Amino acid sequence: MESWRDNRFVFWVFALPGTLWLLVFFIAPLAIIWALSFGEQVDLVNVEVTGTLQQYARALTDPVYIQIIWKSIWISALATFLCLVIAYPIAFLISFASTRWKTVLLVAVILPFWINLLIRTYALIAVFRTRGFANFGLEWLYTTAQLDHVFGPFEPLPLLYNNFAVIAGLIYVFMPFMVLPLYASVERLDKSFLEASLDLGASQVRTFFSVTVPLTMPGIVSGIILVFIPCLGSFLTPDLLGGTNAQMIGNVIERQFKAANNWPFGAALSFLLMYATFGALALRAAFAGRKQGMEV
C-alpha cells in the first residue's frame, strides 16, 4: 500500500476540511474563552484580557461555587450510575435479540435523538407534573386496586421541580450515550467465555462480575465518560425540571454569559470544569497504564 507520505497532496485534500473545521469551530472559540478567563469586565460590553487570576480566585475562594460544583458532580455521578444500571440489561437484550429485532431496538434507542432536547424536556414536564400522565396512571392503579377505600383519596406525587426530576431528566436524555457503547462491547463479547465460566461451576453472579464486566469494561468506561461529562455541563434540564435548589454549575455559567454579563467569570468557571474533567481523564489513563504495566 502507498504511504500517505508519497501522496502528500491527496493527504492534505482529505485532511484539510477536518483540520480547518477543528481550528475554526473548536480550537479558536475555545482559545477565545480561555483568554477571556484571564480578563476582567471593564465596562458593559468590553472585556480586557489582563492576565489576571482574579476570576479563578473568586471561583475558588467563595465556597458557594465549590458547593455548586460538588452538587453538580454528585447529581451527574448518580445519573451516570443509574444510566449504567439501566443500560446494561438493555445492551444485553439488544445484543441477544434476533437480527430483525436488533434493528428495531437500536432504532428505538436512537429515535429520541431525532427530537429536539428542549421539546423532549417539555414532554417530561407533561409526564411528571401534578396533573400529568405519571400521576394519572398511578391514580388509576390506586383506585382500581381499591386502595382509596383503605388509605383515603389518591394524593398526587410531587414528581416535578425537585432533584428526582432533574436526575430522571438527565437519565432520559443521556441514556442512548450509555446504551450504544455498551451494546458495541457486549456485541464483541465472545459468548463462549460465558458458557465456559458456567460450565466450570461459577454461578451466574460470579460469571457476571468476573467475566462479563471485565470483558465489557471498555464499553462501560466510554459510556460513563459520554454520560458523565455532558451531565456535568447541563443547564437546560435543571432549569426546566428542577426546583428552587436545582441550580447546577451549568446554570451559573449560563447566567454569567447572559443576565450577569460577566463573561470572564463564566469563562473561568467553564475552564475550571474542563480542568477537572481533564484531570479525571488523566487519572483514569494513569490508572489504566499502571494496571497494564502490572499485567505485563
Next chain:
Amino acid sequence: MTIRKNYRPNRRAVLQASGAALMGLTLLPRHSLSAEEKQVNFYNWDTYIGETTLADFQKASGIEAKMDLFADNDELFAKLKEGNPGYDVIVPTNDYVERMIKADMLETLDHSKIPNFSNLEERFQDAAFDPGRKHSIAYMWGTVCVGYRKSKVKDGVKSWKTLYDSDEYAGKVSLLGDAQNVLGHALKYLGHSLNSKDPGQIKKAEELIIANKKNIKVFADDNGQDLLASGEVDICQEWNGDILQVMEEDDDITLAVPQEGGLLWQDCLCIPKGAPHPQNAHAFINYLLDAEAGSKIADFIQYATPNGAAKKLMDKEYLENPAIFPSDETIAKCEAAVFLGQEVTKLYDDAWTRIQAA
C-alpha cells in the same frame, strides 16, 4: 504552493477555482448588492405583534419585514454585544434600553421620520431612562404582578407577604426566575426601593427569600402562567401580559398588583447600531405607531398600549380591564427598573446564586 508535476493540471484548476468561488461567496458582505433593499429585520419577543401587522406593513410600504424572536433581554443583549448580526429594529425593556444606551449600542432616532410619535400619550413621550426619547419609542407597558387561582386563594393576594414571608400556600407558589425580579420584589416587601443599591438591604432580601424557600415550589423562567393554568401552583409572580393570556382560557385565574407595588416596565422600539436598513427601520417604527396598526396589535396581544390614538379605536372591554390598565393609584406605587451598574448587578447576581444554592 509547489506544483507537483504528477498531477493533472485540470483537476487542480477545478479545485482551485471552486475553492476561490466558495471563498468569494462567504466573504461577500451580505448587503453589498444594493444600497437599501426593501427589507427590515425585526427582532421581537414571541407573540408580541399583531396577526397581520407584518403583511399589512409590506402592503403599505413595499418593504418586507422579517421577524426573528428572542426569549429575554439578556439574550438580546448578549447577541448584540459582539456586534449587530443584522437587526434593524429591536424591542428591549426600559432598563436594557438604558444599559444599551450606556454601552453605545443604539442608533439616535430621527424623529422627523417618525411623525406618528405624536400618537403616543404624553407621559410616554419622554422617559427618565431615555431623556427626549432620542433612542427609544414606547411599544407596550405593564407590571409584574401576582396571578392566582380564585377558588384556592379565597382572600386574594393583598401583599407580597403571601409570596415571600408566609407558609399559607407552601409548595403552591412560584416566583420569577431572575435575580432582579425575585430580589427586587422582596426589597419592595421590606419597604425598600426595587432598585436598591444598598448591600445591607440586598442581603436582608436574600435572607428573607432563603428563609422562605421551603414554601416556594419553583423559580419559573417566564412560564409561571403555565404552572398556574395546569394547577401546579396556585399563586405565581409573573408579567401581567402572561397572566392575561391564561385568564382568557380559565375564568378561575385572576391577577393583582400587591399593595406594596410591583415592577413597572416598558418595552421600547429601538434601532441598534449597525442596522443594515435604518431608513426602513424608521418607516417600520412609524407604521407600528399608526393608530390602526397599533390598535390591531394591542387587540391581538392584549398588552397595554401607550398609543393614545390607537386606544380611541379600542373597545371598552380592553380599555376598562384593570388587569391591563391598573389604576393610577397602583401605578404610583410601582417602580420602573433602573440599570444599576455592573457592581450592583454583581451583588444581585451573587445573592441569586447563593439563594439557589441554599
